[in-house]
Each structure stands twice: as C-alpha cells, then as structure tokens.
Amino acid sequence: MSSEPTGTNIEGERPDAEAVVETDEATITDDAELERTLGLSGGLAIGIGTMIGAGIFVFPGLAGAEVGTAAAASFGVGGVIAILVALPTSELATAMPKSGGGYYFISRGLGTLAGTIIGLSLWIGLVFATAFYLVGLGFYALDGLALVGITVGPSPGLIVSVIAVIAGIGFTVLNVTGTENAAKLQNGIVALLLSMLLAFLAFGMADAFGIVDAGTPPGEARNVWAVGPIMSVAALVFTSYLGFAQVATVAGEMKSPGRNLPLAMLGSVVIVTVMYVVTIFVATSVFTQDALAAAGETAMVEIGRALLGTPGALVIIIGGLLATMSSANASILSTSRAIYGVSKDALLPGWASRINLKYGTPHVALGMAGGPVIVLAATRQVQLLAEVASFLHLIMYGLMCVALIAIRRDKPEWYDPDFVVPGGPAIPLVGAAASFGLIAFMDPLSIGVGLGVIVATAGWYFYYASDIRLKGAL
Amino acid sequence: MTRVLVPVEVLEGQTVASGLLSLLGTVDVTVLGYHVLPEQTPPDQARQQFEDRATAALDDLSEEFRSAGGAADHRLVFTHDREQTVHRVADETDADAFAISGMTGDVDRILVSLSGDVARDRIVEFVIELIGDRDIDVTLLLASDTETTADERLATAATRLREVGIDTETTAVVGSPFESLLSTAENHDVIVIGEAAPSLRSLVFGDEAERVAAASVGPVLVVRRETEAETTDSANE
Numbered sequence: 054m055s056s057e058p059t060g061t062n063i064e065g066e067r068p069d070a071e072a073v074v075e076t077d078e079a080t081i082t083d084d085a086e087l088e089r090t091l092g093l094s095g096g097l098a099i100g101i102g103t104m105i106g107a108g109i110f111v112f113p114g115l116a117g118a119e120v121g122t123a124a125a126a127s128f129g130v131g132g133v134i135a136i137l138v139a140l141p142t143s144e145l146a147t148a149m150p151k152s153g154g155g156y157y158f159i160s161r162g163l164g165t166l167a168g169t170i171i172g173l174s175l176w177i178g179l180v181f182a183t184a185f186y187l188v189g190l191g192f193y194a195l196d197g198l199a200l201v202g203i204t205v206g207p208s209p210g211l212i213v214s215v216i217a218v219i220a221g222i223g224f225t226v227l228n229v230t231g232t233e234n235a236a237k238l239q240n241g242i243v244a245l246l247l248s249m250l251l252a253f254l255a256f257g258m259a260d261a262f263g264i265v266d267a268g269t270p271p272g273e274a275r276n277v278w279a280v281g282p283i284m285s286v287a288a289l290v291f292t293s294y295l296g297f298a299q300v301a302t303v304a305g306e307m308k309s310p311g312r313n314l315p316l317a318m319l320g321s322v323v324i325v326t327v328m329y330v331v332t333i334f335v336a337t338s339v340f341t342q343d344a345l346a347a348a349g350e351t352a353m354v355e356i357g358r359a360l361l362g363t364p365g366a367l368v369i370i371i372g373g374l375l376a377t378m379s380s381a382n383a384s385i386l387s388t389s390r391a392i393y394g395v396s397k398d399a400l401l402p403g404w405a406s407r408i409n410l411k412y413g414t415p416h417v418a419l420g421m422a423g424g425p426v427i428v429l430a431a432t433r434q435v436q437l438l439a440e441v442a443s444f445l446h447l448i449m450y451g452l453m454c455v456a457l458i459a460i461r462r463d464k465p466e467w468y469d470p471d472f473v474v475p476g477g478p479a480i481p482l483v484g485a486a487a488s489f490g491l492i493a494f495m496d497p498l499s500i501g502v503g504l505g506v507i508v509a510t511a512g513w514y515f516y517y518a519s520d521i522r523l524k525g526a527l
Numbered sequence: 528m529t530r531v532l533v534p535v536e537v538l539e540g541q542t543v544a545s546g547l548l549s550l551l552g553t554v555d556v557t558v559l560g561y562h563v564l565p566e567q568t569p570p571d572q573a574r575q576q577f578e579d580r581a582t583a584a585l586d587d588l589s590e591e592f593r594s595a596g597g598a599a600d601h602r603l604v605f606t607h608d609r610e611q612t613v614h615r616v617a618d619e620t621d622a623d624a625f626a627i628s629g630m631t632g633d634v635d636r637i638l639v640s641l642s643g644d645v646a647r648d649r650i651v652e653f654v655i656e657l658i659g660d661r662d663i664d665v666t667l668l669l670a671s672d673t674e675t676t677a678d679e680r681l682a683t684a685a686t687r688l689r690e691v692g693i694d695t696e697t698t699a700v701v702g703s704p705f706e707s708l709l710s711t712a713e714n715h716d717v718i719v720i721g722e723a724a725p726s727l728r729s730l731v732f733g734d735e736a737e738r739v740a741a742a743s744v745g746p747v748l749v750v751r752r753e754t755e756a757e758t759t760d761s762a763n764e
C-alpha cells in the first residue's frame with residue numbers, strides 16, 4: 054500500500070507496516086511468505102459454525118415466547134440486514150485480505166479513532182458473544198445431566214454458571230496449549246450438525262403441515278405480527294448472525310480470497326438464515342408461546358422430545374452441545390486475531406500479540422479473550438450478553454458500510470477489490486441505516502453497556518494512541 | 528540446472544546432515560525454511576516475532592550449501608500446512624526434487640526406487656545430475672507384482688546410468704514397493720524415490736516418503752513429477 058501508517062503510541066511503538074504482495078496462495082513480504090491455507094469449506098465452517106449455535110439452539114424459545122411464529126420474520130429481518138452488511142464486507146475483504154477483519158477496513162477507511170473504537174469493541178463484542186455461547190452450552194449441559202438422570206439440586210442456575218466457567222477455562226487452555234489442528238474437527242462438527250438439523254427440520258416441517266402426526270399439541274400460538282415487537286426480537290436474535298464477520302478476521306489466511314471470501318461470507322449467511330427461519334417455524338408450530346417461554350434457552354430440547362420422544366431430545370442436546378462449543382471456540386480464535394490486528398498497529402501494547410515458542414500460540418491474546426469471557430459467562434445473563442455483543446457488532450457493521458462509501462469516494466490507489474457490490478452506494482447506505490437502526494430496538498440496559506464500551510475505547514485512543522495515523526492519505 | 532528444495536523446520540533447530548550438504552553440492556539448492564503454526568496463530572503474527580531469527584539461521588544454512596559447491600538461496604514461509612507450502616514453493620522454484628532430511632555421513636551408495644507409477648526417466652536423469660563425476664554407486668530397485676516387465680525397465684535405466692560411468696547394481700523384487708525399499712535400504716546412505724501420481728500425492732508425501740525417511744534414518748530425495756505448467760507448455764510447443 055502506498056500510504057503507510059505513521060506515528061507512535063504512548064510507549065513509542067510504531068505500527069508494524071510492511072509492504073506486501075498478495076497472491077491467491079500466499080502473502081509475500083520482504084523476507085518471508087505467509088501461506089494461505091483456508092479453503093472455501095474452511096471459511097464456511099467458521100461462518101456457519103460460529104452462527105448456528107445461537108440461532109438454532111438458544112434463541113427459538115426466547116424469540117418464540119415473545120412473538121410466536123412472527124419470530125420467523127424477526128430472523129428473516131436479521132438475515133436481510135446481515136446480507137446487506139456481508140456484501141460491503143465482501144468487497145472490503147477482497148481488497149484488504151488481512152487479519153483483523155472489520156477493524157482493518159474501518160481503520161483504513163475512516164481513520165485511527167474509528168479504528169481504535171472498532172478494534173477494541175470487536176474484541177469486547179466477541180468476548181460478550183463467546184460468554185453468551187458458553188452460557189448456552191451450560192444450559193444444554195444441564196439438560197443433558199437431567200436426561201441421564203442426574204438431579205442438580207435446588208440451584209440449577211449455579212450449575213449453568215459453573216459449567217460455563219469451566220468450559221471457558223477449558224477452551225482458553227486448549228487454545229493456548231493445543232497444537233493439534235482442530236480445523237478439520239470443526240469442519241466435521243459443522244457437517245454433522247447440518248445433517249442432523251436437516252433431518253430434524255424435515256421431520257418437524259412434515260409434522261407442522263400435518264403430513265405426519267407426532268402427536269404434538271396443536272399449534273395455537275398467539276402470533277404477534279406487529280413491526281415493533283418483530284424488530285425488537287430481531288435486535289435480540291441478531292447475535293445469531295455475527296459469524297460472517299469472523300470469516301473476515303481470517304481473511305489473511307484464505308486461499309484465493311477474491312473468490313472464497315465473498316462466497317464464504319454470503320454463503321454462510323444465506324444458509325443459516327434459511328435454517329433459522331425453518332427452525333423457528335417448526336418450533337412455533339409445535340409449541341405455543343407460553344410453552345416456549347417456560348422451556349427458555351433449551352426449548353429446542355422440549356421440541357425434540359415432543360416430535361421424536363427421548364431420542365429426539367437426546368439428538369438436540371448433543372447438537373446443542375456441539376454447536377455452542379463450536380461457536381465458542383471459533384469466537385475465541387477470532388478474538389485473538391482481532392487483538393492481534395489492533396496490536397500490530399500499535400493501538401495496544403506489542404506484548405499483547407506475543408507468541409510462545411513452546412506451543413506457537415498467542416497466549417497473551419488468548420488470555421485477554423478467555424479471562425473476561427469467564428467473568429461474563431458466570432453472570433449467565435443470556436439476553437444482556439447477546440444484545441451487547443450484537444450492539445458492538447452492529448456499530449462495526451454500520452461503520453464498515455460507511456468505510457466502503459468513504460474508500461470508494463477517496464479512491465486510494467491500492468484499492469482494487471475483486472468483488473464489487475453492485476448498485477453504487479445504495480446497498481452500503483441501506484446496510485448502515487439498518488445496522489444503526491436495529492440498535493434502537495434493543496433493551497436500554499444493553500445499549501447503555503454498549504455505549505459504555507464505546508466511550509471507554511475512545512478514551513483509550515486519546516490516552517494511548519492519538520498520534521498514530523492509519524488512514525490512507527487523501 | 529537441476530534444483531533441489533530442502534525444507535527445514537528452521538525455528539525448531541533442524542539442520543542439514545553434512546553428508547546431504549556435500550551430496551547436493553552438484554545441484555542448485557533452495558532452502559525452504561518453514562515454521563508450522565497452530566490454527567490459533569495468524570502466520571503474520573509469527574512472522575513479526577520470529578522473522579529475524581529465522582532469516583539469520585537460513586542465511587547460515589545457505590552459506591553452508593554454497594561452500595559445498597552449488598548455488599543456494601532460501602525462502603522463509605510461515606504456514607498452517609507444511610505439505611501445501613512445500614508443494615507450492617517446489618512449483619514456484621521449478622524444483623526437480625525435494626529432500627526429507629535425515630542423518631548421514633559421506634555418501635558412497637544411493638538406493639534409487641523405480642517402483643510404482645513414477646516418472647522413471649526423470650528419476651534417472653536426476654540421479655545422473657546429482658552424482659556428476661563423483662564416485663558414488665547406485666542400486667536400482669524395482670518392486671512389482673509380476674517380474675515380466677520389471678527386468679526390462681531396470682535394464683534400460685541401468686544402461687543409461689552405466690553409459691555415464693556410474694557403477695550400478697539392479698534388484699528386482701516381487702512384493703510391496705514400500706516393504707522391499709525398507710529391506711533394501713540398509714547399507715545405503717541416501718534413498719531416491721519418485722513422487723507418485725497427484726491423486727496419491729498426499730499418501731506418498733505425508734505417509735510413505737516420511738515413513739521411508741523415518742525407517743531408514745537417512746535422507747530421502749523425492750523426485751517430483753512434471754508439473755502441470757510444464758505439461759501444458761510442452762503440449763503447446
């Protein structure tokens with residue numbers, strides 16, 4: 054790139070800027086090459102693996118309890134917004150296939166202040182999302198214990214917290230010390246999940262339309278087809294759509310990024326949107342609103358039980374455990390890349406991205422991801438964790454759309470995307486408006502916490518890194 | 528000029544045996560310094576931290592190859608996938624063979640396997656270039672299910688080697704190529720094998736060639752097949 058970052062942070066560290074040549078197979082720097090090793094299926098597995106845990110296994114009960122079958126529309130709205138953002142993100146990612154994803158695009162398009170806020174917010178947003186997945190994991194583990202006949206005593210909530218915290222510690226330690234390549238495992242888990250879900254949903258649809266009768270109570274849900282409640286549920290469940298941006302955080306490792314990044318991002322959003330809408334339709338056909346509300350986070354287990362008896366419940370519990378684990382693990386990986394992206398530009402101290410030679414893993418960044426995750430997971434505030442994660446991501450999504458418009462206007466000479474969003478500024482404009490607009494439908498407490506994070510990260514910028522210039526010269 | 532790619536896990540302190548250094552003195556060498564990272568670690572992050580150390584080690588190693596006689600350069604790659612990296616760099620440098628490091632002293636005798644679906648002519652020509660005018664003997668090994676064509680193919684290759692003055696023995700075996708290679712490998716300092724067809728590449732690279740290297744302790748040179756680009760080029764000519 055022609056416009057190198059300049060300036061130093063408060064400790065005198067400079068952004069690590071090296072001229073690179075990107076090819077389909079590697080990134081070539083002056084003295085070294087960085088192999089691109091992730092294919093399209095790996096990218097899709099990250100996207101789908103991150104997203105599906107929440108949308109299918111945690112939210113149907115919560116969303117159905119609010120608005121009944123209309124929750125399918127909420128998931129539809131979430132999917133449309135995600136696609137509106139995934140398109141501009143794809144263009145930016147093919148022009149800047151680097152580690153760090155959204156942070157990188159915004160810092161280069163809108164400058165250091167916006168970059169710092171988003172880079173640090175992405176870290177914290179992913180921490181909230183990971184904690185949310187772990188709490189979901191805890192609820193599924195609790196149901197699993199109940200299914201095998203282990204009674205959990207008077208305070209099941211405490212058990213959920215304990216399981217979530219143990220899982221959080223476990224994933225962090227595994228990521229620091231585990232040198233086995235888990236990518237193939239992740240691909241396998243996602244493939245297994247998708248096939249389990251397809252079979253399950255096909256049966257559920259057949260039941261919903263009366264083709265087969267599993268003896269479920271007739272679906273007399275009170276469906277709230279009104280814009281306000283639908284949007285407010287959409288804001289809640291938007292956490293189910295955060296995964297596509299995680300694909301962008303590994304953009305630097307994707308083979309043929311010009312082709313695979315857009316396909317992986319858009320493909321994973323389209324696939325999960327369809328799965329979500331069908332799932333919520335099945336869920337609200339099988340159960341009425343109050344039944345869903347009573348079943349809460351693991352309503353899907355009760356739906357499995359209603360459709361297929363105990364084996365059905367077992368399938369959903371195993372699926373839920375796998376899905377929330379894969380979401381949590383993929384998010385911890387993305388978090389450490391987000392921290393690396395920021396630290397490379399000297400917006401965080403350089404030691405944050407140290408690697409230990411023994412395991413070859415970024416133990417500091419993984420600790421900065423895992424530590425706060427464990428604290429937040431202990432709170433088991435599903436709704437708050439989900440909405441704050443969504444809030445911070447939505448700010449990033451909106452600003453990515455704005456960054457695309459800004460970069461297109463400035464036309465820096467390095468900007469040469471392989472994938473161009475059609476229709477001029479229309480899609481990024483609508484995407485930005487939709488992203489910011491959805492925030493208005495969130496719970497005030499979530500908005501408050503999210504704003505607090507933004508203010509804190511902005512404060513960090515003024516304290517630590519206000520001399521650094523990252524934006525391309527205009 | 529014949530070029531051999533020598534992959535070295537540079538940050539793990541892997542070195543090249545003195546016998547292999549001097550054996551490769553007749554050919555050009557590209558030292559491929561690589562570092563395999565777990566998926567938690569972006570390759571760029573490792574580059575930032577380890578590049579200088581790795582480059583210094585590679586400079587030393589290239590210098591050792593140059594003092595052994597041939598031209599030598601080096602590449603440094605941070606990767607999640609060693610096999611993909613070796614094949615990419617081998618393609619880009621147009622290398623005729625790549626080495627799997629092993630321990631050996633001075634090389635007096637090379638075992639050359641012609642078993643299986645390999646490019647026999649390329650292997651023979653590579654061995655001729657490699658040995659040059661040095662006093663290194665060759666054992667040609669061909670294992671197959673039927674003996675009928677084996678002898679003929681062995682004889683053709685042996686004639687070619689003897690033509691240029693290389694002392695050559697032949698061994699035809701009925702049985703598994705891998706097992707017979709290992710049982711013959713004793714008393715040889717280096718093994719030369721061919722890369723199998725692309726469909727079997729991972730099997731051979733990840734498994735068989737590694738197993739040969741591990742079982743024989745000594746270095747293994749894997750002669751590559753014609754690359755796709757070369758095949759297209761010659762078709763166009």
